[in-house]
Amino acid sequence: MNQSSTNAKSQSNIRTTIVTASSHNELSPIESAIMDCCNTLHEAQDRQDNITIREMHDQLNALLEQYDQTDGENHPNPAWARANQRALALSAMGKIDQAIRLELTALKYADTPRRLEISYGNLADRCLRVGEADRAVEYFLDAINANPESVPVLITGAHSLYESGYIEQADTIFKTFLDNPSLMTPSSELGAYLDCDIRTRNLCEHLPSLAMLFLRWSEISEQGKQQSNGGQS
Amino acid sequence: MKTQDYDQFWALYERKARQPIESACLHTSRTKSDSTMDIADMVAWIDSRVWTMLEKSAWPTFHDDPTPEQAIERIVKYASTLARWAYLGLCRSHFRRLENRTNYMGGMSRAQRLSMASSVDTKIEQREELDSALSSLRKSLSANDKQKLAASWIEKEDRSRVALVLGATRREDDRLITQINGDAIAENTVQQMRSRARKRAQEVLNAARKLPLVLMGGVLLVGIGLTSTNAHAGEQTGGRRGMTSNTQSVSQVLIIHTSEVLPGEQSGGRKP
Numbered sequence: 001m002n003q004s005s006t007n008a009k010s011q012s013n014i015r016t017t018i019v020t021a022s023s024h025n026e027l028s029p030i031e032s033a034i035m036d037c038c039n040t041l042h043e044a045q046d047r048q049d050n051i052t053i054r055e056m057h058d059q060l061n062a063l064l065e066q067y068d069q070t071d072g073e074n075h076p077n078p079a080w081a082r083a084n085q086r087a088l089a090l091s092a093m094g095k096i097d098q099a100i101r102l103e104l105t106a107l108k109y110a111d112t113p114r115r116l117e118i119s120y121g122n123l124a125d126r127c128l129r130v131g132e133a134d135r136a137v138e139y140f141l142d143a144i145n146a147n148p149e150s151v152p153v154l155i156t157g158a159h160s161l162y163e164s165g166y167i168e169q170a171d172t173i174f175k176t177f178l179d180n181p182s183l184m185t186p187s188s189e190l191g192a193y194l195d196c197d198i199r200t201r202n203l204c205e206h207l208p209s210l211a212m213l214f215l216r217w218s219e220i221s222e223q224g225k226q227q228s229n230g231g232q233s
Numbered sequence: 234m235k236t237q238d239y240d241q242f243w244a245l246y247e248r249k250a251r252q253p254i255e256s257a258c259l260h261t262s263r264t265k266s267d268s269t270m271d272i273a274d275m276v277a278w279i280d281s282r283v284w285t286m287l288e289k290s291a292w293p294t295f296h297d298d299p300t301p302e303q304a305i306e307r308i309v310k311y312a313s314t315l316a317r318w319a320y321l322g323l324c325r326s327h328f329r330r331l332e333n334r335t336n337y338m339g340g341m342s343r344a345q346r347l348s349m350a351s352s353v354d355t356k357i358e359q360r361e362e363l364d365s366a367l368s369s370l371r372k373s374l375s376a377n378d379k380q381k382l383a384a385s386w387i388e389k390e391d392r393s394r395v396a397l398v399l400g401a402t403r404r405e406d407d408r409l410i411t412q413i414n415g416d417a418i419a420e421n422t423v424q425q426m427r428s429r430a431r432k433r434a435q436e437v438l439n440a441a442r443k444l445p446l447v448l449m450g451g452v453l454l455v456g457i458g459l460t461s462t463n464a465h466a467g468e469q470t471g472g473r474r475g476m477t478s479n480t481q482s483v484s485q486v487l488i489i490h491t492s493e494v495l496p497g498e499q500s501g502g503r504k505p
Binding site: 017020022036038043085088091117118125135138144148151155161166168172173176188189190191195 | 263267268269331334335342343344345346347348349350351352353355356357358359360362363364366367370371374429433497498499500
């Protein structure tokens with residue numbers, strides 16, 4: 001637990017995250033644009049790039065307005081989608097508490113396992129970012145109940161478990177990924193987290209299986225580069 | 234094979250040969266391309282190959298005028314060979330595409346990189362340890378819920394009795410009750426604990442509404458155990474003396490919790 005609380009302090013400064021989608025074909029044009037803006041905004045906040053932050057705020061507001069006007073771009077479940085997209089934007093803007101409240105509203109309208117998984121998973125991630133690790137674990141368990149195969153949910157779960165002091169269980173998640181090399185393709189969700197998520201990178205100091213996973217990932221990336229260099233010569 | 238038998242052949246192909254071909258492609262994709270080659274592409278390649286062989290009455294399946302059943306038997310028997318052919322037929326373009334993607338991804342921004350990420354179309358295997366860890370976690374959390382519900386009970390003198398009723402009889406349960414009774418934990422923290430524990434109990438009861446009648450009975454018994462003295466559903470106890478924290482709505486509780494301040498989100502899509 002001591003280790004956990006020390007880590008909580010070291011990770012408490014990181015309040016940004018990454019946004020992924022299980023398939024880009026599923027997203028409408030505005031949803032894709034919102035996702036890209038959110039990721040750019042999170043990255044800009046990491047860099048404290050105020051110009052990009054302002055620009056992305058404006059763009060997100062315009063996109064959300066357009067999304068609302070078109071009733072979620074004719075989404076089959078606009079009540080869920082509109083709240084979910086706005087919560088994503090609020091979260092990227094750093095208004096995490098508001099994002100949580102809005103996602104809870106979206107959750108009321110989540111009518112499929114996939115939507116439940118997304119809403120619960122996002123709630124877990126945001127609770128973790130505001131320091132509510134216990135609550136994050138509960139949402140994680142609900143999310144993984146809705147979809148036991150979700151890689152983003154499992155990674156968020158590993159963070160929540162680690163922060164709550166369940167270190168072995170957090171390590172088990174990454175150990176499972178190690179046993180599933182098919183999940184580690186260049187464009188996979190797991191690859192995206194290993195490449196882009198700062199918090200996951202920071203956690204590898206504390207979890208041996210995650211450290212191994214990073215090692216394996218860097219070997220795979222290196223092999224890919226060597227293959228492409230060989231192909232070019 | 235006679236032309237009039239083609240329809241029967243394709244119906245049988247769909248029914249009997251499709252599954253073994255898919256399995257063989259999955260195996261080949263795993264062993265030869267580290268699961269990067271798309272199974273659907275391989276199956277489509279085989280479909281088109283079988284169609285060409287059928288049109289030309291070609292060896293090794295259609296050269297001796299077999300019946301549809303015989304032809305299907307041969308295809309099923311040699312599904313792994315067909316999958317290997319598919320791999321060989323597709324590997325050059327597949328690895329070229331992978332190489333291009335690797336080069337392209339190396340020069341992308343984080344947002345661009347993330348916009349390309351998608352879930353892998355395979356199930357997580359060897360997850361027994363993970364499932365067992367999560368299952369024991371669920372049990373331990375449920376024990377923690379009971380512990381918090383009993384320890385934060387509003388009447389001090391009833392706490393141990395409530396703990397007994399709920400089965401919160403572990404050493405750590407006693408320790409927490411003693412700590413709270415001895416005012417070692419701030420009142421505000423105890424109120425938050427009570428509010429959360431009651432909300433959790435309410436969630437369990439709400440989930441029980443969706444259960445079949447027999448299970449419902451069991452859950453109700455637990456519910457009765459929980460409600461033997463006071464109503465525990467936080468959202469419904471407004472106006473009671475000394476129960477201010479219980480009258481708060483879930484969103485109000487959240488506002489309080491999130492103001493204490495200290496990966497990743499997912500975007501929804503069109504799919505259900």
